[in-house]
Amino acid sequence: MRAAVLAISLILGALPFTSHAQVYSDQTQAMAGSYLGLNVGRSDYSWRNPSGPTTDDFCPSGAYDCRHNPNGWKLYAGYMIWPYFGFEGTGYWMGDAHAKFDLGGGNVQKNVISISGYALSAVGAVPLGPVRLNGRLGWAASTATRKDDINGANIGRGSTSRGEPLIGAGVSVQVWRGMFVSFDWDRARAETDLGEKFQADMFSAGIGWRF
Numbered sequence: 475m476r477a478a479v480l481a482i483s484l485i486l487g488a489l490p491f492t493s494h495a496q497v498y499s500d501q502t503q504a505m506a507g508s509y510l511g512l513n514v515g516r517s518d519y520s521w522r523n524p525s526g527p528t529t530d531d532f533c534p535s536g537a538y539d540c541r542h543n544p545n546g547w548k549l550y551a552g553y554m555i556w557p558y559f560g561f562e563g564t565g566y567w568m569g570d571a572h573a574k575f576d577l578g579g580g581n582v583q584k585n586v587i588s589i590s591g592y593a594l595s596a597v598g599a600v601p602l603g604p605v606r607l608n609g610r611l612g613w614a615a616s617t618a619t620r621k622d623d624i625n626g627a628n629i630g631r632g633s634t635s636r637g638e639p640l641i642g643a644g645v646s647v648q649v650w651r652g653m654f655v656s657f658d659w660d661r662a663r664a665e666t667d668l669g670e671k672f673q674a675d676m677f678s679a680g681i682g683w684r685f
Contacts, residue, residue: 507560510551511682513658517546519571519587522663522671532587532672537573544569546676548660557601562610564640565592568662568674583624589664589674591616593640604648610660614640618664618672632667639663652684 519532519542533540546569552562567590575583595612616638622630644658656679663673 505685507554507685508552509554509652509654509682509684511654511656511680512547512549513656513678513680514545514547515658515676515678515680516543517568517571517674517676518543519568519589519672519674522673532571533573536575538576539574540572542571544571546674546678548658548676548678548680550682552597554597554599558599560597560599562595562597562612563592564595564612564614564660566590566640566660566662566676568676571674577624581624583622586619586621587666587670587672588619589616589662589672590619591635591638591640591662591664595640595642606646606648606654608644608646610640610642610644612640614638614662616640616662616664618666618670620666620668620670634665634667636665638665646682648684654682654684656680656682 521530521532532542546567548564548566550562550564552560554560568588570586570588572584572586577583591614593612593614595610598609600607614637615635617633617635619633620631621628640660640662642658642660644656646654646656648654658678658680660676660678661673662676663671665671
């Protein structure tokens with residue numbers, strides 16, 4: 475009789491742990507196929523010439539100080555419906571590119587351009603063991619921000635948002651459990667309120683987790 479009572483007590487005592495394990499298992503299964511990550515990298519800005527088929531160098535010949543390759547980042551989360559296809563939401567900032575011009579008389583004008591936004595993309599993937607190749611094609615609410623100043627004093631600032639394509643490709647490598655490192659290329663476009671069209675190609679690396 476004592477043995478039976480002891481056995482029942484042990485079973486009842488184990489029920490909360492069993493229930494917790496079942497809930498954890500259900501949550502894990504519900505998140506299977508989802509992932510998230512953060513990348514940082516360097517962008518390469520260029521000017522899309524509206525009258526020509528090619529892109530022009532961001533830095534004009536008259537600039538004495540120009541930076542077309544600022545640092546940027548992207549934060550993303552996605553869900554793979556199948557191992558080969560899914561969707562991804564991305565927030566990105568391509569960094570501040572700038573050009574400085576000598577106006578004479580000790581006056582310096584500085585123009586700053588930045589591209590940022592968020593997008594929803596379709597993702598195609600090719601799993602190769604711990605390595606995964608991927609390509610992304612999406613539509614973004616992309617914002618171009620232009621800031622102008624002379625000798626540090628603001629003379630103009632404007633931001634314009636519009637729909638633009640966001641494309642990218644990359645490779646990720648699983649390093650431990652669900653943790654992976656990624657190496658990506660992304661291209662974002664935007665247009666300023668002055669009608670100037672720019673694009674930025676960002677090459678980045680980062681870390682993420684696949685559930």
